Amino acid sequence: MIRLVFDARMIKMSGIGRYIRSLIPELQKNFELILLGNKNDLSKYNVKVIPVLKPPYHPLEQLELFKKIPEAEIFWTPHFNVPLLPLRVKKRIATIHDIFHLTPFSRLNFFQKFYARLLYKNALKKSNIVFTISEFTKSEIIKYFPFMKKNIHKIKVIPHFAESIFKKKKFGEDERTTFLRKYDSPQNYILYVGNIKPHKNITGLIEAFTYLVKEKPSLKLMCVGQKENFITGNYNIKELLKEKGLEDKVIFTGIISDNELIKLYHFAEFLILPSFYEGFGLPPLEAFACGCPVIVSDIPPLREVCGNAAFYVNPFSIKNIAEGMERLIENSDLRKQLIKKGFKQLRIFNKEKILQKYIRTLNILLK
Template sequence: MKLSVCIDARMINNSGIGVYILNHIKNYLYDDEIELILIGDKNNLIACLGSSFTRAVIIEDLTQIYTIKEQISLYLQIPECDIFWSPHYNIPLLPVKARKRLVTIHDTYHLTYASTLSLPQRIYSKLVLSQAVTKSDAIICDSYFTRDEIKKHFPDISLDPFVIHLGIDHSLYRKIDDTSLKDRLKSKYQVPDNYILFVGNVKPNKNLSTLVKALGVINKQGLDRKLVIIGKREGFIGKDDTLTELLNNDYELSRNVIFTGFVENEDLPILYNLASVFVFPSLYEGFGFPPLEAMACGCPVVASNFASIPEVCGNAAFYINPNSAESIANGILSVLNDNELRNKLVLAGLKHVHRYLWSDTVSETKKILVSLCKK
C-alpha cells in the first residue's frame, strides 16, 4: 500500500526553498511506494515538472504565504492522507485531515532578525514557528546549526529535530572548459576578467555592505578589482540603507560594483567558472547553497566563519570574520595572490562538494516519512 504524502508546494518557484521542494517532488514522483498530493499553483507545478506532473494529484491553491488567508485555505484544502509535509515553517495552525505532520525548518531567521520585520510579521512568524515545533510529529533541519537554533529559541521542545544536509545539482554546477561559451556569457552579462563574485540577496544577514567596503580596501591597494553581484541593481538599492549610501556617495567604489541583472539558471554555473574568487560573507545561514555551487564549478571560496557555514563548507573554504571589512579583504587578497592556496582550495572544494547529493537528501527524508507512518 502506497504512502500518501501531501506537500505544500506553493513556494516551488522560490530560489532556496523552491529548489528543496522541486528535488524532493521530482524523486518521489517516480517512487512506487509514495503517492504524491501537491498543493500549489497548478500552472507553476506543470511548468516545473513537465509531463511528469500527471503522476501527482494537484490541488490548486494560489494563496500568499505568511497570511491569515493561507491558514484558512490550507485547513480547507489538505485532504485525508498519511502525512502532510510543510517544507517551510508556515504550517497550518488549524487541525488537518492528515494522520501525521512533518515540517522542515530551514533556519530561524525571522526570530534572529526579528528587528528587521514589521510588527505584524514578527507576531505571525513567532506564532507560526512556535506552533511548528509543537504541532508537528517530526521536524527536519538542513544543519546542526539550525537544530541548535531551534532548541535555543524553543528550549521546551519535546522533539529532537532530524538533520539532513541538502544537495546540489552536479549536472548543472560543474567545471566548464568551453572558452567560446564563457566568452559569450562575459559579453551577455558585461562582466570583466578576474572578478570577485557574490551570489545572494540583500537581506541584512547577507552582509553585502561589508563586502562592498572590503572591495574598497582592496582597490585602495591599486588592484582595481570588480565585484560582480548576481541580480538587478534595483533589487538591492533601496533595501539596504548602508549599501545605498556607499554606492551613491562613492563614485570609485560604485564603478567597481557590477550588477548582472537577471541571470538564467543555466548561465549561473558559467559565471561561477569565470570568477577569480567567490565570497560569502553572510552573518547567518541555515545552510547556504552558493559556496557549494562555487566549489562544484572550481571557484575558490572565501566564506564567513559564522552560523552553519563552517559546518557546510568544512575545510574547503578560506574563512574570514564577516564583521570586519579588513578581514574579508585580506581573505580575498590571500586567495588572489597565492596560487598555491588558490589551487588547494579549488581541489578541496571539488572533493568536498561531492558529499552533497540530492539523492542522499531525498533518501534520508523518505526514511523519516516511512518511520512516521509506523508510529
C-alpha cells in the same frame, strides 16, 4: 499508494525554492504526490496541483489551507508557515531552515516577529517530524524553543546538496569572453550568490570591495540573486554604490538560469559569502562542484558546510573581509588548494544518499 500533500508555493524563490525543486522528483517516485501552489509554476510536474492563491505568511492563507488540503497520510510544509487549523491528515511534517526571523539580525517589526514566533512554535508542536538542514539550526531551535529538548527526537537533520547540473566543465576562451560581455564584465570578477537581505552582509562586502578595487581597478563584483520584493530588504545599496563610486564596478544580475550560474562559478576568481547568519549555505557547495574557490564567514553553519575547504573571514570586520579577498586574488596556489579541498568536501553531501534518507524517514514515520 501513500498520499503526500506538499506545499510548493515557494518554488520560485531562491533558497527554499531550490530545496522544493530538489525534493519533488523523488517524492513523485515514492508517493501519490499532490502539490499546493500556482498551477503555472508547477506545470512541469505530472501530478495533481491544488491552486492556493494566498502567499506564504499572509494571515488569510490559514483559512485557504484549511479548506483546500485534502485527506492524506502526510502533509509537508517545507517552511515554518504551517497551517494553524486542524487538517484531515495522519502525519504532519515541517522543514525549518533557520530561526533567522527571531534573531537580532532580523528586521521584522514587533507584530511580524510575534506572528513568526507563533508559526515556528505551531510547526514544532504540531509536526510529527521537523526536518532541518544543519546541526546549527537544530541547536537554534532548542535555544529559542527550550520545550523541544523533551522532543528532540522529532528533529531530523538532513543537509542539502548541490544539484547534479553543478559540475566542473571545460569552456573555451571565446565562450568565456562572449558570455562575460553579456554582463559587461572583464575577465576578473568576484562572485556573490544570494539575496540582499541585511543578514547576508552585502553592504559589508561592498565596503570591503571598495578597498580592494583601489589596488585592482579592473576587478568587478558580480552579485547574483533576488534583490527586490522582500518583507525586509536592504534598499540603501544604490546610495552606497554611488557614495563609493562603484556604480560601474558592482553588477547585479538578478535571478538567472542554472546554466548561466554554472558559467559564472567557473569564470569567477572566487565565490564570497560574508553572511552574519545562515541556516546552511548552498552556494559554497555549488562552487565546490564547479571548481570555484570559496571565501565564507567564520560562523558555525558555514564551518559545518565547508569544513577545511573554504577561506574564512570575520563578517563583522570589513578590513578582514578585504584582506581575505586580497589574499585569494594574489595567491593562485591557495586558490588551487581550496579547489582541491572543495571537491573532497562535496562528497559528504551526496544527493542520492540524502534523498534516500528523506524517503526512509517518511516510511518509518508511517509504520
